[in-house]
Amino acid sequence: MEVDESPSSSTAMAKRGSRNVTAKLMAKLKRALDERNFYESHQIYRTIYVRTCSAEKLDEVLSMLHSGATYLLQNHQLESGADLAMLYLDAIEKHLGEIPADKMDVVAELHHCIAKGTQERQNFLAKALKLSIKGRPGAVSGSPVLHAKIATNLWKEKDYVAARYHFLRSRDSMNFATMLVEVHVLQGYAHEVDLFIAQSVFQYLCLMKDSDLAQSMLTAYCETHPELQRHKGPPYKIPLLNFVWHLLVSISVKRLNYFHILRSKYQPVLDRDPSYLDYLDRIAQIFFDVRPPQNPQRGGLFGNFFNSLMENFCDSDESDMQGPAEAAASNSHPSPQPDVADEELD
Template sequence: MSQSKHTEARELMCSGALLFFSHGQQNSAADLSMLVLESLEKAEVEVAADLLENLAKLFSLMDPNSPERVAFVSRALKWSSGGSGKLGHPRLHQLLALTLWKEQNYCESRYHFLHSADGEGCAHMLVEYSTSRGFRSEVDMFVAQAVLQFLCLKNKSSASVVFTTYTQKHPSIENGPPFVQPLLNFIWFLLLAVDGGKLTVFTVLCEQYQPSLRRDPMYNEPGGPRPQHHVPSPSLGSHVNFDLHRGRDLCSPSSESGFYEPRRATTFERLPSRSNCKNTQMAVVCPCDVSSTLRLVLDGAEAAPGNLLSSLMGASEQEGEDSQDDSSPIELD
C-alpha cells in the first residue's frame, strides 16, 4: 500500500475511533486505535508532532483500567522511540504525563514526566501529589526523589528546574535557599556539586546529611535489591542501592482490583518495575544506583568552588539528629 493510502486509512481509523469513544463504545474504539498504531508501524512513518498529539488523544479517551490502554501506550512509546529517546519520544511522555495527572494517577504521571523535558510540569504535579497524598513532614522527600531520578537519567537541567519550581510553589516550603528542611539543603548542594564539584564534595554531603538520608528505611535495607553490576562508591546510607529497575514506587496492590494504586507516601519512592506495576512500558530506566551514577558525574566534573566545602559544613546537620520535624532555619557560614 502506498504512503498516501496509509495516511488516508489512518485518518479514517482515527476519526472512527474518536466517534466510537464519543458514544461510549470502548472496545471498538480501542481496536481502531490499535489499527492506527499498526498503520504507523507498517508504513514506517516518521515521528511528527501531530501524530503524537493524536496518539495522546486516543490514550486520554481510553478506560484507565482497560488492558487495551496498557498495550496501546506500550506500543505507542515503542514506535515513537524511532525519533528521539530510547524509551519513547519526550513529547509523547509529556502528553501522557499530563493526561495521567488529570486522572490523579500520580505514580504513572511521574514516570512519564521523568522521561519528558517538562521539568516545570513535573514540579507542579509533585506539589499537588504532595499536598493531596503525602504528609506535611514529607514535602522535602517528594522533590528529593524526583531530582535524584532525573540525575540518574543524566538530565541535570530538568533536575534543577524541578527543584527550583517545587520549592517556590509548594505552600509548606519557606523561601530559600537555605531551607528549613535539611534534605532540601542537601539537594541544593548536590545540584551545585554536579555542576562543578568533585566526588569528595558528594562524599562530604552524604556524611553531613546522614540523619536526613536515613529517614527512609529503603536506604538502609541490607538485603535490598542491588544492581547486577554494582560499582562500589560513597553511598547515601550504609546500604544504599537506589535501584531504579527493581525498586518500588508509591504504589501498593489493591486487594479489590489487583492493580497498583497510590497510597500514603513513604517517599524516596522508586520507579515501578515490570514485576509490580500494571503498566509494562515501565521497563528498565537506569542500570545503576544513584550513588554510582553521581560518582561518574562528579568524577568528571571540574574542581569544586573553594568555599563550597566550608559552606557544606556550615549547613550540615548535627550527628544523630533527626531533622524530620526540625523547624529551625539552617545557617550557613
C-alpha cells in the first residue's frame, strides 16, 4: 500500500492531531470544573490558550477565556481569574490590535467581576483602556465607549468618585447626570445643588470639548433632580445654574462678547469657587480661540496646582474624545436662546 507523503497530507494529519489533543484537554477541563479543581482548571485553560490561539480560532478562544475568567472570578479565584482576563486582552492585542466595539461589553463585564480595590483590577483596566485606543495615534485617555461602561460599573458599586472620573471621559451625559443627582441627594447639602452640576459641566467642556453633551447633562440634571423639578427653566432661578445655561448658549452661538458679559455679570457667583475662573479661561481657549491669559498663575499655589491638573485633565487629542453618536444624543426639548441684553442675564 502506497503512503501519501505530500505536504497537504502532512498538514491534514497535523490538524487532526491538534484537534485530538484539544479534545482531550477539553475533556480534562470539564472534569476539573466538575470537581471544582480551580488550580487545575486554570492551568488547562492556559494550555488550551497557548495551543489554540490563532486568528482563525480567535472567537472560540476569546469565548473560552471569557467563560473561564468569569467562572474563576465568581468562585473567588482572584489571581487565576484575573490572569485569564488579561489573556483575553492579550489575544485581542495580538490578533486585532485594539478592542473592537463588539467586545467592549465583555471587557466591562470582566472588569466588574474582578474584585474592586485590587491591583488585578487596576492592571486589567489600565491595559484595557490602552488597547481601546491603540489604533489611534495621539489618543491618550481611552475609548469614551469603554469609559462609559466602566463608569456604570463603578456607579453600581457606589464608587462615585471613580465613576465620575470615567463619566467625564465618556459621552454618556444622561447617565452622568443621573448619577450626579443620586450623589447630591444621598451625600450633598441642599445649598450645593448647583455646585454639583456646574463643576461637572465646566470639566466636561474642558475634556470632551462638546457643548451639546454638556447641555444634555445640564438639562437632564435639572429635569430629574427632585429639588429642581419645581423650578422650571431655563432660565433658572438659581444664579449659578442660569450662568451655566447662558454659557452653553454663548458657545452654541459663538459670541465671545456674550461670554465676556456673562463673566462680568456673574462675577459674584463665580467667586464661590476660585477654580471656576480657570475653567472658564480654558473654555474660552477651546471654544472661542482666546489666547491663554498672560498671567495664568491665578491664586498662587492653587494656580500652580490647577495648571498642573489641567495639563493632564484637558490636553487630550480631540480624536480621542469621539464616541458613538447615539451616546451623545441631546435633550429632545431644545432650550430657548435668549438675546444678549444685559438685563436678561439675571
